Amino acid sequence: MALAFLASRPGAFCSVREIVDDLKLPKRLLAEVLKDMSRATLVDATRGPGGGYRLAMDAKTLPLSRVVEVLEGPVSIADCGDGCSLQPSCLIQTGLTQVTASIRKVLDNMTVAELLEQTDTPAAKAILSV
Amino acid sequence: MALAFLASRPGAFCSVREIVDDLKLPKRLLAEVLKDMSRATLVDATRGPGGGYRLAMDAKTLPLSRVVEVLEGPVSIADCGDGCSLQPSCLIQTGLTQVTASIRKVLDNMTVAELLEQTDTPAAKAILSV
DNA sequence: ATAAAATAGCACCAAAATAGTGCCATACAA
DNA sequence: TTGTATGGCACTATTTTGGTGCTATTTTAT
Numbered sequence: 001m002a003l004a005f006l007a008s009r010p011g012a013f014c015s016v017r018e019i020v021d022d023l024k025l026p027k028r029l030l031a032e033v034l035k036d037m038s039r040a041t042l043v044d045a046t047r048g049p050g051g052g053y054r055l056a057m058d059a060k061t062l063p064l065s066r067v068v069e070v071l072e073g074p075v076s077i078a079d080c081g082d083g084c085s086l087q088p089s090c091l092i093q094t095g096l097t098q099v100t101a102s103i104r105k106v107l108d109n110m111t112v113a114e115l116l117e118q119t120d121t122p123a124a125k126a127i128l129s130v
Numbered sequence: 131m132a133l134a135f136l137a138s139r140p141g142a143f144c145s146v147r148e149i150v151d152d153l154k155l156p157k158r159l160l161a162e163v164l165k166d167m168s169r170a171t172l173v174d175a176t177r178g179p180g181g182g183y184r185l186a187m188d189a190k191t192l193p194l195s196r197v198v199e200v201l202e203g204p205v206s207i208a209d210c211g212d213g214c215s216l217q218p219s220c221l222i223q224t225g226l227t228q229v230t231a232s233i234r235k236v237l238d239n240m241t242v243a244e245l246l247e248q249t250d251t252p253a254a255k256a257i258l259s260v
Numbered sequence: 261a262t263a264a265a266a267t268a269g270c271a272c273c274a275a276a277a278t279a280g281t282g283c284c285a286t287a288c289a290a
Numbered sequence: 291t292t293g294t295a296t297g298g299c300a301c302t303a304t305t306t307t308g309g310t311g312c313t314a315t316t317t318t319a320t
Contacts, residue, residue: 001216001220001221001222004221004222004225005221008221015294015295015296016295016296017294017295022219023216023219023220023221024215024216024218024219025216026279026280026281028280028281028282029279029280029281031295031296031297032280032281034296035296035297035298038296038297039297045295045296045297046287046288046295046296047286047287047288047289047294047295047296047297048287048288048289048290048293048294048295048296049288049289049290049293049294049295050288050289050290050294050295051287051288051289051294051295051296052295052296053296064229085154086131086153086154086155088154088251088253088254089152089153089154089253089254089257090131090153090251090254091131091134091135091138091153091245091246091249091254091257091258092131092134092245092246092248092249093251093254094248094249094250094251095134095240095244095245095246095247095248095249096245098240098248099194099236099237099240099245102236102240103233103236106229106232106233106236107229110225110228110229110232114225115221115222115225115226115229116221116222116225117225118222118224118225118228119221119222119224119225120224121218121220121223121224123218123219124218124219124220124221124223127219127221128221145265145266145267146266146267147265147266156308156309156310158309158310158311159308159309159310161266161267161268162309162310164267165267165268165269168267168268169268175266175267175268176266176267176316176317177265177266177267177268177315177316177317177318178264178265178266178267178316178317178318178319179264179265179266179317179318179319180265180266180317180318180319181265181266181267181316181317181318182266182267183267
C-alpha cells in the first residue's frame with residue numbers, strides 16, 4: 001500500500017506521517033517496513049523537516065517479486081532446501097519448484113505501477129487526487 | 131505428498147501406516163490431514179483391515195487449487211474482504227485481486243498427476259516402483 | 261463372537277511466524 | 291539549537307500452524 005502511495009506521488013518525498021494519515025496504517029509499523037525498504041534501496045530516504053521517502057526507481061520497473069523478496073525473502077511456497085528432513089522421501093519437490101517458478105513469473109510480470117493503476121474505489125481515488 | 135503417493139497407486143486403498151512408512155511423515159498428523167480430505171471427498175476411505183485411502187478421482191482431474199482450498203481455504207494472498215479495516219483507504223485491493231486470480235490460474239492448471247510426474251530423485255522413484 | 265486394524269471426531273498443546281511497540285541515536289533544515 | 295524526521299535493534303504480543311491425546315465407531319479376518 002505504501003509503495004503504491006509513493007508511486008502516486010512520483011519524485012516527491014513523503015513522510016511516514018503523511019502516508020499514515022492517508023492510508024490509516026499503524027505508524028510505527030509502517031516506519032519499520034519503510035526502513036527495510038530503504039536498506040534494500042527500494043526507496044530513497046531523507047531526514048529532517050520536509051524529509052521522508054520516495055521510490056528509488058520508476059514504479060513501472062518495480063516488479064512485485066522484488067517487493068516480496070525484500071519483505072518476506074525468496075519467493076517460494078515451501079522450504080524445500082537441504083534443511084528439509086522430508087527431502088529424501090519427497091515425491092513433489094521438483095513439482096513444487098515448478099509451481100513456485102510459475103508463481104514467481106506472475107509476480108515478475110506485475111509492477112507497482114500496474115498495481116496502482118487498478119485502483120478503482122471512490123475513497124481510494126480520493127486519496128490519489130490530492 | 132500423500133496425494134502424490136495415492137496417485138502412484140491408482141485404485142488401491144493405502145493405509146496411513148503404509149504411507150507414513152514410505153514418506154516418513156508424522157503418523158497422527160497425516161491421519162488428520164487425510165480425514166479432512168476425506169470429508170472434502172477428495173479421497174475415498176474404507177475402514178478395517180486392508181482399508182485405507184485412495185483418490186476419489188483420476189489424479190489428472192485433480193488440480194492443486196482444489197487441494198489448497200481443502201487444506202487452507204480459498205486461494206488468496208490477502209484477506210481483502212469487508213472485514214478488513216484498511217479497505218476504505220486501500221489502494222491495491224483490486225490489483226491484489228488480479229494477482230490472486232493469476233496465481234489461482236497457476237494452481238488450476240497443475241494437477242496432482244503432473245506433480246507426481248516430475249518426481250526425479252532416485253530415492254523418490256524407489257518409493258514409486260514398489 | 262471377537263479381536264485387531266483402521267478411520268472419525270474433537271479438544272488440546274507447542275512451536276513458529278507475523279504484527280506491532282519501546283527506546284534511543286542520528287541527521288537535517290529552518 | 292530546536293523540532294522534525296529517519297536509522298537501528300531489541301523486545302512483546304498475537305495469530306497461525308504443526309503436532310498430540312484420547313476415545314468412539316466401523317470393518318473384516320479369524
